[in-house]
Amino acid sequence: xxxxxxxxxxxxxxxxxxxALVLPRVLALFALINATVFIAMAVLAxxxxxxxxxxxxxxxxxxAFFGLGGYAYAVAAINFNDSLYAVPIALLxxxxxxxxxxxxxxxxxxxxxYVGAITLTxxxxxxxxxxxxxxxxxxxxxxxxGGFNGIPSTPQLNVPGNPDATLSPQAIFIVAVFALALCYIxxxxxxxxxxxxxxxAIRENETRAELLGYDARRYKLGIxxxxxxxxxxxxILFANSVFVSPTMFSLFYSGQLIxxxxxxxxxxxxxxxxxxxxxxAVTTWAGTEPRLNxxxxxxxxxxxxxxxxxxxxxxxxxxxxxxxxxxxxA
Amino acid sequence: MSVLLSARGVAMHFGGVAAVDGVDFxxxxxxxxxxxxxNGAGKSTFFKCLTGQLRPTAGSxxxxxxxxxxxxxxAIARMGIGIKTQVPSLFDGLTVRESxxxxxRRFLAEREARRRAQAILExxxxxxxxxxxxxxxxxxxxxxVELAMVIAPEPALILLDEPTAGMSAExxxxxxxxxxxxxxxxxxxxxxxxxxxxxxIAHTVTVLHQGRVLVEDEVAKVLADPRVQNVYLGxxxxxx
Ligand SMILES: Nc1ncnc2c1ncn2[C@@H]1O[C@H](COP(=O)(O)OP(=O)(O)O)[C@@H](O)[C@H]1O
Ligand SMILES: [Mg+2]
Numbered sequence: 001x002x003x004x005x006x007x008x009x010x011x012x013x014x015x016x017x018x019x020a021l022v023l024p025r026v027l028a029l030f031a032l033i034n035a036t037v038f039i040a041m042a043v044l045a046x047x048x049x050x051x052x053x054x055x056x057x058x059x060x061x062x063x064a065f066f067g068l069g070g071y072a073y074a075v076a077a078i079n080f081n082d083s084l085y086a087v088p089i090a091l092l093x094x095x096x097x098x099x100x101x102x103x104x105x106x107x108x109x110x111x112x113x114y115v116g117a118i119t120l121t122x123x124x125x126x127x128x129x130x131x132x133x134x135x136x137x138x139x140x141x142x143x144x145x146g147g148f149n150g151i152p153s154t155p156q157l158n159v160p161g162n163p164d165a166t167l168s169p170q171a172i173f174i175v176a177v178f179a180l181a182l183c184y185i186x187x188x189x190x191x192x193x194x195x196x197x198x199x200x201a202i203r204e205n206e207t208r209a210e211l212l213g214y215d216a217r218r219y220k221l222g223i224x225x226x227x228x229x230x231x232x233x234x235x236i237l238f239a240n241s242v243f244v245s246p247t248m249f250s251l252f253y254s255g256q257l258i259x260x261x262x263x264x265x266x267x268x269x270x271x272x273x274x275x276x277x278x279x280x281a282v283t284t285w286a287g288t289e290p291r292l293n294x295x296x297x298x299x300x301x302x303x304x305x306x307x308x309x310x311x312x313x314x315x316x317x318x319x320x321x322x323x324x325x326x327x328x329x330a
Numbered sequence: 331m332s333v334l335l336s337a338r339g340v341a342m343h344f345g346g347v348a349a350v351d352g353v354d355f356x357x358x359x360x361x362x363x364x365x366x367x368x369n370g371a372g373k374s375t376f377f378k379c380l381t382g383q384l385r386p387t388a389g390s391x392x393x394x395x396x397x398x399x400x401x402x403x404x405a406i407a408r409m410g411i412g413i414k415t416q417v418p419s420l421f422d423g424l425t426v427r428e429s430x431x432x433x434x435r436r437f438l439a440e441r442e443a444r445r446r447a448q449a450i451l452e453x454x455x456x457x458x459x460x461x462x463x464x465x466x467x468x469x470x471x472x473x474x475v476e477l478a479m480v481i482a483p484e485p486a487l488i489l490l491d492e493p494t495a496g497m498s499a500e501x502x503x504x505x506x507x508x509x510x511x512x513x514x515x516x517x518x519x520x521x522x523x524x525x526x527x528x529x530x531i532a533h534t535v536t537v538l539h540q541g542r543v544l545v546e547d548e549v550a551k552v553l554a555d556p557r558v559q560n561v562y563l564g565x566x567x568x569x570x
Contacts, residue, residue, distance in 0.1 A: 194435050201432045204421040211381065211419070212479065213407040213436045267423075 005192055009185050016181035023177075024170040032173050033241050034284070039176040040237035042276040043230060044253075045260045046183055049272030051227035053261060054191065056203030057220060060116045061123030062257055065094035065228040067130065067248035069235025071145075074154040074244045078143040084160040090236050091229055098228020099221065106217040106224070123249050130246035150245025157240055169241075176237045180273070183230050187269050190226075199223050259298065263305040265312025274314060333392075334359045334517050335380070335411075335487055340389035341541075342375050349375040351541030352389070357487070362513040364532030364549060365521045368561060372541040373521045374416050377489050381413045382406040393487070408436075412485030416492050416521075418472050422465030426456050426475055429464055433482035446482070454478045469496045477505075481512065488512065490520045494527060506530050525553065537561075 024032060048062045073090035077083050101122060105115050132138075134147025143151065157172060159165035167175065190196045202209045202216045210216050235248065247253065256279070264275020279301060286297040309316040336356035342349050350372040357363050367373055378384040380391060382403035390399045398406050421429050430450055434443040451457040454474050459467065464475055473493065480488060490509070494502040502524070509531050512518060522528050528535060528549060535552045537544040539561045545552055552558055 194440070197428065197432060197435065201421050201424060201429075204423045205419055207383070207403075207415075208419040208421060208479075209432070210402075210404040211383075211407050211413055211415075212433050212483065213404050215402070215404045 002192070005188060008188060012181050012184050012188075016177050019177045020174040024173055029169060033169050036169070036173045036176045036241035037238065038277055038280050039173075039180050040234050040241060041257075041260070041280060042273045043176075043180050043183055043237060044234035044257060045264070045272035045276035046180070046187065046269060047227045047230035047234065048257055048261050049264070049266070049269055050187055050230065051224055052258075053266035053268065053272065054196070054203065055199050055220060055223040055227075057224060058112065058116050059119040059224075059227070060258070061119035061121070061254055062227065062231050063249050063254040064119065064123040064126050065098055065231035066235045066238070066253070067123075067126055067244070067246075068094040068097055069232025070154075070239040070244040070248050071130070071151075071235075072232070073236045073239045074151045075140045075143040075145075077155040078151075078153070079141040081155075082161070082163045083155065083157045086155075087157075087236060091232050094232030094235065095225055095229040098231075099225040102221045102224035102228075106220045109217070120254070123254055124251070127246055127249035127251075130249055146245075148246055150243060150247075152243050154239050154243040167240075172237075172240050176241070179233060179237060183233065184269060184273065187230075191269070195219070195222065256298070259302050259305075261312075263301065263313055265309075265314035265316070268312070268314045271312050271314035275312070278313070332359050333357070334361075335391070335393050337376075337380070337391045338389055340376065340379055340386045340391060342372070342379055342384055343387045348541050350379060350386070353538070353541070353543055355536060355543065357517055357519060359486075359517055360513070361517055361534065362509070362532055363519045364528040364535035365519055365538065366523075366525075366528060366535060366552075367538035367544070371538040373538055374491055375541075376538065377413060377415075377491055377519075377521070380406075380489065381411055407485075410486035411489065412480040412483065412487070413489040414473075414476050414480045414491060414493055416495070418469075418476050420464045420472060420476055420479075423463065425461050425463055426467075426478075427451065427460040429475060430478050430482050433479040436483065450478050450482050470498060470501045473497060473501075473505075477508070481516075484516070486517060488516050488518045490518065492521055492523065494522065494524060502527060529553070 023035060027035060044062065044066050047065070048059065051057045051059055069090050072093035073086050076086035076089040080086060101119070105118060110118070130145070131148045133145035134149070136144070138145040138147070145151065156166040157175065158167065198209065198214055199219050202214065202219055206216045238248065260275040260279050261272040262275070263279055264273065265271030279298070282301060283294045283298055286292040286294040305312070333356050337353055340353045341351055353376060365373055375384065379386045382398070382401050382405070385400045390397060392398070393409060393411065396409070398409065421432065424432070427447060430447040431443055434446055438446065448457070451460050454477070456474060456478060459471065464472065467475065473496065477493065494505050497505060506527060509518060509520060520531065532549050534547065535549045536546040537552060537558050544561065545555050545558055
């Protein structure tokens with residue numbers, strides 16, 4: 001492992017530890033729950049950062065896996081009455097869904113434009129489907145799907161094996177912080193290894209990668225499925241800080257998600273995470289100012305980002321930092 | 331000498347355009363073959379058929395006695411055919427070293443790949459540029475990086491489509507030397523426009539014209555052939 005990678009992992013762990021120790025003590029309950037939502041969204045942004053920024057696959061419907069993770073968690077937790085089983089199921093369902101969709105798209109050698117269209121369509125179908133499950137007949141085991149109301153009775157995580165000991169919002173915040181850190185570290189390690197290098201090479205030039213003997217379909221399927229798993233994890237965290245509802249699949253979220261990644265910076269892993277925090281913080285603040293329209297603010301932010309920093313916040317900062325130190329950036 | 335690659339009646343039609351129109355062609359193990367012909371003769375298209383980038387509309391291609399017609403391009407690459415395409419095909423966002431590493435990591439572990447990559451970079455005079463992004467290189471240097479990537483996995487058959495395009499006279503001379511050196515261990519097919527270059531490297535030359543083989547013979551004879559001069563040389567280049 002290179003020194004730089006080791007340092008980045010150490011910093012990530014330190015920040016997670018600091019956040020876990022400090023924030024639950026200083027933030028009010030409402031702010032803490034909000035912070036957990038921010039973190040869930042940062043995990044979701046990381047998943048798109050991996051498949052789009054790193055893998056070059058633009059999914060307009062990453063929320064499909066976010067919502068599937070959330071719903072699978074809620075349904076399994078209600079039925080098993082223990083999140084010990086619900087969590088692995090909620091990771092497995094979106095991963096398998098992403099693998100199935102990815103197999104169809106990549107082994108069918110569908111062009112990039114259609115990948116965008118298909119992922120978007122799938123998330124919209126799920127959105128409509130989830131909205132249409134209002135009746136009593138729409139239940140999986142004990143769990144009513146609830147139509148546009150979603151499942152307000154989504155259970156919280158519990159101490160494994162002890163369903164009665166549900167976690168406090170403070171504990172769930174800490175779980176979310178470490179989930180984010182863990183995903184970031186895993187993604188970093190993956191990128192530094194052979195699989196990650198090949199995924200990047202395929203993003204840069206798929207034809208060349210194949211002419212060197214790599215089956216691009218396998219690598220794209222791999223990174224897309226991983227993206228599905230991480231989006232599913234984000235869905236579990238979201239389900240634990242709010243509750244699951246059809247909005248998880250909505251265009252509102254899939255659109256914002258793309259903005260977070262664009263603002264933060266494609267091709268990096270930290271960029272999408274920072275982008276998610278930053279844009280959410282700004283839009284939340286704008287929502288509390290009666291004279292401001294959060295959507296207008298979001299649009300202006302996106303335009304500024306695209307025109308002023310087409311590579312995104314983090315790559316732009318890195319470039320500026322390198323110049324200040326007189327480093328010739330290769 | 332045994333036959334390494336043979337194409338029988340290979341055709342590639344795009345709608346009404348017969349880019350390649352029934353080519354019979356074979357190279358023996360260890361050969362260095364020149365492939366020439368005017369623009370639009372079908373040379374690049376023929377290379378694309380050989381490497382699985384296009385599926386021929388007719389005919390068959392055998393490599394080491396195995397039928398590779400219509401196989402996926404990555405599978406053909408793994409069998410030992412490497413190609414430097416006419417339009418340079420590179421990983422612009424990767425560094426020179428990372429690019430060569432990708433070529434090697436398919437079949438080598440990290441440590442061994444690092445060692446081999448360093449040796450290849452030195453051999454190509456690219457070690458000074460190893461940490462530079464490929465997208466920032468000058469055209470001639472890009473050609474070298476692509477050559478380094480193609481040659482790194484040591485494919486049995488190397489196809490070079492206009493390798494000296496855009497190179498300086500000095501770079502062209504070095505490329506000719508490299509190709510001769512490679513021929514000690516590899517079979518090569520080289521498409522080139524520069525007749526002096528072809529004369530310097532190749533023994534046997536195949537001429538394509540309108541998707542068909544026009545002549546195939548020793549280089550001096552081919553260049554002296556009036557049919558070849560008619561279709562291709564326009565009597566600009568006098569045979570030696
Ligand atoms: N993808 C394609 N679609 C239609 N026509 C093509 C395509 N590729 C090549 N051609 C045509 O096939 C002919 C041969 O092209 P090419 O193989 O590039 O020739 P060369 O490499 O000998 O200059 C040309 O007339 C070209 O316009
Ligand atoms: Mg050509």
